[in-house]
Amino acid sequence: MGNPAFFHCNRRLAVVSAEGGTPRSLTEEFDEDTHLIDWKSDGIYFWGFQKTSSHLFRIQPDKPQITRLTSSDNLQAFGFSLTHDGRQMAFVTGSPSSLREVFISEVNGFSPRKLTDMTRQTRSLILGKSEVISWKSKDGTTIEGVLTKPADFDPAKKRPLLCIIHGGPTGFDQPTLLANRYDYPADIWAGGGALILRVNYRGSTGYGEKFRQLNVGNLGVGDAWDVLSGVDHLIKLGWVDLHGLEPGRLYLGLPDHFIGSLRGHFRGRRHLQLGDVLLQHRHNPVHDPVPRQGPDYRPSGLSKDFAHVLHQERENTDADPARRIRQARADRQRL
Numbered sequence: 001m002g003n004p005a006f007f008h009c010n011r012r013l014a015v016v017s018a019e020g021g022t023p024r025s026l027t028e029e030f031d032e033d034t035h036l037i038d039w040k041s042d043g044i045y046f047w048g049f050q051k052t053s054s055h056l057f058r059i060q061p062d063k064p065q066i067t068r069l070t071s072s073d074n075l076q077a078f079g080f081s082l083t084h085d086g087r088q089m090a091f092v093t094g095s096p097s098s099l100r101e102v103f104i105s106e107v108n109g110f111s112p113r114k115l116t117d118m119t120r121q122t123r124s125l126i127l128g129k130s131e132v133i134s135w136k137s138k139d140g141t142t143i144e145g146v147l148t149k150p151a152d153f154d155p156a157k158k159r160p161l162l163c164i165i166h167g168g169p170t171g172f173d174q175p176t177l178l179a180n181r182y183d184y185p186a187d188i189w190a191g192g193g194a195l196i197l198r199v200n201y202r203g204s205t206g207y208g209e210k211f212r213q214l215n216v217g218n219l220g221v222g223d224a225w226d227v228l229s230g231v232d233h234l235i236k237l238g239w240v241d242l243h244g245l246e247p248g249r250l251y252l253g254l255p256d257h258f259i260g261s262l263r264g265h266f267r268g269r270r271h272l273q274l275g276d277v278l279l280q281h282r283h284n285p286v287h288d289p290v291p292r293q294g295p296d297y298r299p300s301g302l303s304k305d306f307a308h309v310l311h312q313e314r315e316n317t318d319a320d321p322a323r324r325i326r327q328a329r330a331d332r333q334r335l
Helices: 118-122 187-192 209-215 222-236 252-260 274-280 301-315
Strands: 035-040 043-050 054-062 062-068 077-082 090-093 096-104 128-136 142-150 160-163 195-200 241-245
Touching: 035 077, 054 077, 096 118, 128 187, 128 222, 128 241, 142 187, 142 222, 160 222, 187 195, 195 222, 209 222, 222 241
Parallel strands: 160 195, 160 241
Antiparallel strands: 035 043, 043 054, 054 062, 077 090, 090 096, 128 142, 142 195
């Protein structure tokens, strides 16, 4: 409350007299941001993240004991709405095998009932399967990420690996079906045979205040460790084709060039600098997704350059990997 470092500190719930006075914090013991929903006769309702999950909670204003009202532990619920009497709730949730659907349930005695079937649209698609994995970063910090595997995944077979990296830096990724970020279709790429890693690097939401603060004054360094250590983790498992590595974007592309500059790490591996194309077009993937193709689609300069780079890579048969690596341009963005 009133903390100038609010961006990476926990957002708390507080109460104050209608006549004014000093606000009193209620959620000091809840180590994540709180999102207020409603104040009913039996307490104040809010929702919040817990790692890659999200749940509904209730707290009494005169007795700050927090009760979680939803289950199971891996529920990914959003958009909570309560009836006027506070007895029933509606919410949206998805899973690694389903799109986000609308559910209703009793508040006391959680027993969700599904009202929609959006997932029906995906039944004819060959998609990947997502799961949460964890590993140790360079400094020993435990990092989680969402790994999407091909439907026919075989641990004895090596596959190309792509990293799709969220922005923020306080964003995060969840293992939800077709959870496309910046129009990158992870599940569809996995359906085509690739491994997709989405790293919840230090600074990500869901893991508490101290974890978010690990990249304060450390942007582009610690978070790059987290991504690279995740890649190394999958390489050690024997799942990665070393000639099919592709780093993605990280809040306006700063560390993708940092990662790309670590030639020792990527030596001998295919490394398309598609980030160069984005920077050349002053493209911000957070606000300007890569254009979709539709009835009125007209190829933009950005789309043409993407196609050109991919075509060059397919045509490049130089046996010397060093000559196949495109030189990264200086990043125009600054911390």
